[in-house]
Amino acid sequence: MGLRLYDTRTRRVRPFVPLRPGHVGVYVCGPTVQSPPHVGHIRTGLAFDLLRRWLTQSGLSVTFVQNVTDIDDKIIINADRAGTTVWELATRQTRAFDEAYRAVGVLPPTISPLATGHIPEMLEMISVLVERGFAYPGAGSVWFRVGAFADYGALSHQRPASMHPSPEAEPGKADPRDFALWKAVKPGEPSWSSPWGPGRPGWHLECSAMAGKYLGGVFDIHGGGLDLVFPHHENERAQTVCAAGGPAGGEMANYWMHIGLLTTGGTKMSKSLGNSFFVTDALATVRPQVLRYHLLSAHYRSSLEYSPQTLDESGAAHDRVETFVRNALDILGGPAEAAALAGTEAGQVGSAGPGTVAGAAADGDLTPELVWSEFAAAMDDDLAVGRALAALFGAVSRGNQVxxxxxxxxxxxxxxxxxxxxxxxxxxxVEQWPTAGAELRPALDSVMGILLDLRSSARARRDYTEADSIRSRLAASGVVIEDTPEGQRWHLS
Incomplete structure (x- = not known):
């Protein structure tokens, strides 16, 4: 059947057909680096990371562009409050976002353009819009003329006449619905020269210019959080389509994807409401793998509750899967030996085609490849992660039986x-274990071997008090000991 994705503009799930066979261009609106990242940012990043991984698994080459907005009203305000420069604050918070994404395993973008590095492209786009009558200068700024674009509102499914723009008057703006492409300079703010006077770009313009430069006038997938549908993406689409000559020039993106909101206590998580959790604080209480699992566990278009209880539930589910993989590889002698038995090459997980993995479940009906087919069908169905996880736990359950x-x-x-x-x-x-001090693993294995031998000796002489003491002291240090028919096993809690 192939991959199908929900498109916000058409409001339906559509078969995904790349514009260029074998290649996919994706543009995701990245962070405005005004303050440290919270877990809501990470959810959006992880949703598109899952999409990217599935596209790659499906044999497609992906150019993944995610911008950094490093000039914005909020950055200027926060830098002033902190008594620092816009550039220092933006650089520091950009690094914080990079570290947060890396901590939960988000693959780095193919291209990560900075808004301030693309002022020439933005000025060129503004000039085209002014020449074609879709924009006009006023009081040192340049405004997009919403009334000139008959299709405005098609993405967010609103009628321009029913929109309620801010009643605050802005110098040079002819219509309250119009939005800024170029903002006239204000005292003390960073600025660039332009044909309309010194100033800086409007927020919406940045992504249009950068997406066009790296992916072309029309590309496959444009995405971001659900809160970006209006006005940000609506305005991006208007600018880009009009710069290309109007609706006859084609769409900006073939598919628009938007990620559901993260909630806490049933309320949208946001910095403005003061109920957001910074990633650094979250990772102080939960393993990165568990945070990743939790933020991926709900369908990307649905809201997801973030609380200690939901994290505990996700931790238990993730640990069940991880424990099975660890125990199975211990029995089989390691990843290379397991891969050889399964008929795949070591280090090439996922490369085996249908029918190449041997073995059937205890009931004689379900095979690993049937489970993979269920997983693939779920992922192809608009990344239906709930069904994909059901297939995963089905495999774990069957594996634990043997x-x-x-x-x-x-x-x-x-x-x-x-x-x-x-x-x-x-x-x-297996891919994550090396990140946790791989150079210490041989020494730790040796030490644990000694401790497990001491516990075995205590049990052999019926000194169960000593054996239980060793197990309890290790548990207090974060090491879990399991007694199995194959002998003692240990892993970090």
Whole structure:
């Protein structure tokens, strides 16, 4: 059937057909770097990271562009309050966003353009809009003429006549619905020269100019948070379509994707409401893998509640999957040995085609490849992550039924398909373990071997008090000991 995606503009799920066979151009509106990232930002980043990983898994080459807005009213205000420069604040917060995305495994963009690095492209676009009658100068600023674009409101499904713009008068603006393409300079603010006087770009203009430069006038997917549909994306679309000659010139993007809001206590999480959780604070209480799992666990278009209870539930679910993979690989001798048994090459999780993974479930009906087919069908259906996770846990359940060396070939098939799904989700623990001090792992394995031998000796002489003491002291240090038919196993809690 192939991938289908919900398009905000047409309000329907449509078959996804790239403009250029084999290649996908994606533009995601990135952060305005006024303050540290909160978990709502990360949810949006993770949703598009999942899309990107699935497109790649499906054999497509992806050019992924995510901008950084490093000049904006809020940045100027916050820099002034902090007694620093706009450039210092923007640079510091850009690094904070990079670190937050990296911590939860978001792949870096193919291109990450800065707004301040593309002023010439913005000025050129404004000139074209003025020449074609879609924009006009006034009081040192330049305004987009909303009334000149008959299709304005088509993305957000609003009628221009029913819109309620701010009643505050702005110098040079002819219609309250019009928006700024270029803002006249104010005392103490950064500015650039232009044919209409010194100033700086309007927020909406930035993305139109950068998307056009790196992906062309029309590209495959444009996305961002649900709160960007209006006015930001509506205005972007208007500028871009009009610069191309009006509706006859074509759309800006073939598909518009928007991510549902993160809530806390049922209320939208936002900095303005004072109920946001900074990523650094979140990661002080929860593992990055668990935060990633939680933020991906709901369909990208739905709202998602963020609370200690929901995080605990996600932690338990993630740990179940991770424990299965860890235990299975311990039994099979490691990733390379498991891959060989499953019929895939080590390090090439997800490369096996239909029928190449051996083994059947205990009931003789369900096979790893059938589970993969269920997972793939869910992902193709507008990234239906709930059904995809159901397939994942189905594989884990089947794998746990054959968790022994006596069923090593079946077990290898189940751990292989589990890791294939986890790779798409960005949650394969084999890929994540090296990030946690890989150089210390051999020494830690050796130390743990000594401690487990001491516990085995205590149990052999029936000194269960000592054996339980060793287990309890390790648990207090964050090390979990499991007694299995295959012997003792340990992992970090």
């Amino acid at each position: 968790l022994s060396k006596a069923h090593s070939r079946e077990l290898a098939g189940w751990v292989d398909v589990t890791r294939r799904m986890l790779t798409v989700l960005g949650l394969d623990p």
